[in-house]
Amino acid sequence: MTIFNQITLIGMGLIGSSLARAIIENKVTDRLVGCDINDDHCQTARELKLADHITSDPVKAVQGADLIILATPVGAYADLGKLLCPEMKEGAILTDVGSVKASVVKALSPHMRSDCHLIPGHPVAGTEQSGPEAGFASLFEGRWCILTPPEGTNPDKVKQLEKFWQALGSKVEHMTPDHHDMVLAITSHLPHLIAYNIVGTARHLEEVTKSEVIKYSAGGFRDFTRIAASDPTMWRDVFLNNKKAVLEMLGRFSEDLTALQRSIRYDEGDKLFELFDRTRRIRQQIIDAGQEEDVADFGRHQDD
Amino acid sequence: MTIFNQITLIGMGLIGSSLARAIIENKVTDRLVGCDINDDHCQTARELKLADHITSDPVKAVQGADLIILATPVGAYADLGKLLCPEMKEGAILTDVGSVKASVVKALSPHMRSDCHLIPGHPVAGTEQSGPEAGFASLFEGRWCILTPPEGTNPDKVKQLEKFWQALGSKVEHMTPDHHDMVLAITSHLPHLIAYNIVGTARHLEEVTKSEVIKYSAGGFRDFTRIAASDPTMWRDVFLNNKKAVLEMLGRFSEDLTALQRSIRYDEGDKLFELFDRTRRIRQQIIDAGQEEDVADFGRHQDD
16 A cells, blocks of 8 residues: 655664565555665665665655655764755655654754654664664564654644554554653663663673573573663664653662662562562563563473 | 482472473383472372372372472472471482572581482573473473582482483583572572562553553563563572572672663763673574574564
């Protein structure tokens, strides 16, 4: 179902290249233009036939596009906005896939033209891998895409962007940028921070060798290494651009952890049991909501 | 390959019932006796034919056994040792599968007879599920089993126990109890504590609703809910019985997290990038060591 005449993707990493595949598979545009400032990514994207035209020049890439999707680290948005907004076609939509939203509005708004439409977005989907080879068309199926249209945005344009995400298999929700950043701070940003931190702590231990950390990682540690293997540039930008909400969530996490530490120190077995018993149930709710597969141990033993 | 004439399993939960299945499949004993003080577990174990004889009486269960394996929460060991040691056959081995080792030695040693052999053990394997239905025979394949035989233990008995674990597909390593407890504190106990804690923190947020936590959990949070769904009794006992090493690791983790928090607050992007880049590599090393499957996102999109 064609929704746009031309879509331009800026950034052909995991998310950009997954979008390219999903856009082609679902035939949502007549013409797809891909862009990446990394020449190797362009070359790979060409070999994988991820778009009708692939260029390393973002200015050329946006020309004629009805929908422009930024899929770069969010730290690049301000420069991109300045560069690309003057080139946009009248009536075009500028959206993105960044994991933070308030700072995106702040970075792009000053450059937006009144005859174009800024509708920031965030598909809550991904893997720990990076680059154009890592993408796949079904990444967005069954996942939520959060849109944060500024007040007064043309509702037809919002509806058109919603249709786009639905065509890729996503469910769409609206939020204010601030609420988005608060929700994602707990459901995504803090988990990444904690995972990065524990893997970092494990590397520093002199009493425990690195080979022991690896050998016995099946005791739980290996789970954390997955998200601690995520793209470092993307995540640096997320933390620098959602500082307030991340520090707030981190403060709560640390308070709770201190209380837990105290329960261990003073042998408060009842308090430990009570917490561990309550947390058990939330996984089943996530499975029931279709946001996780119903298999033990992430299906690691599925072939048994 | 028969290694023992009779094996008795005390506890028929996830680990005990997986052992039962693996023991039967690999024919390592002529006779297998299973025991669980929970009558429902006994009934289920009988229906699943998990042993030649299943009883809820541990005293009867150990009679005639050459190998007795404790697979209950470690908090029950002291009482079990007192009850079972007088009933053990001369020359029998008493082992266990507990996630802590120094406190196991302390709980069981006072009851051990000089004509029997205490060889504590810990197979580093499991899932977040519990009970006799959750077990499966291949749980121990390719995983490490750590034995902590006290100094002076009969080497033939140690070798016999090693053969047992190898027959189930495990690799065997020896450690002192204290070193084991330090290594597992970082590779298993701290990861569980952190996971329990973040799931607990998420439940308390009033600005973010519980349904939002569930809807957007694919951003990273859902990974943590897996190990936070582990057995509450088992994990209460682990933390109470490995207090010193857990508090030590937790102290280091919290220091590192405070440094990371400071880097976010003061926009130290270089420091964030450096950490995130280093942690990325450790996952590949775990995959290379055969302790994790080489698939993106835990294989959640394997059917794509």
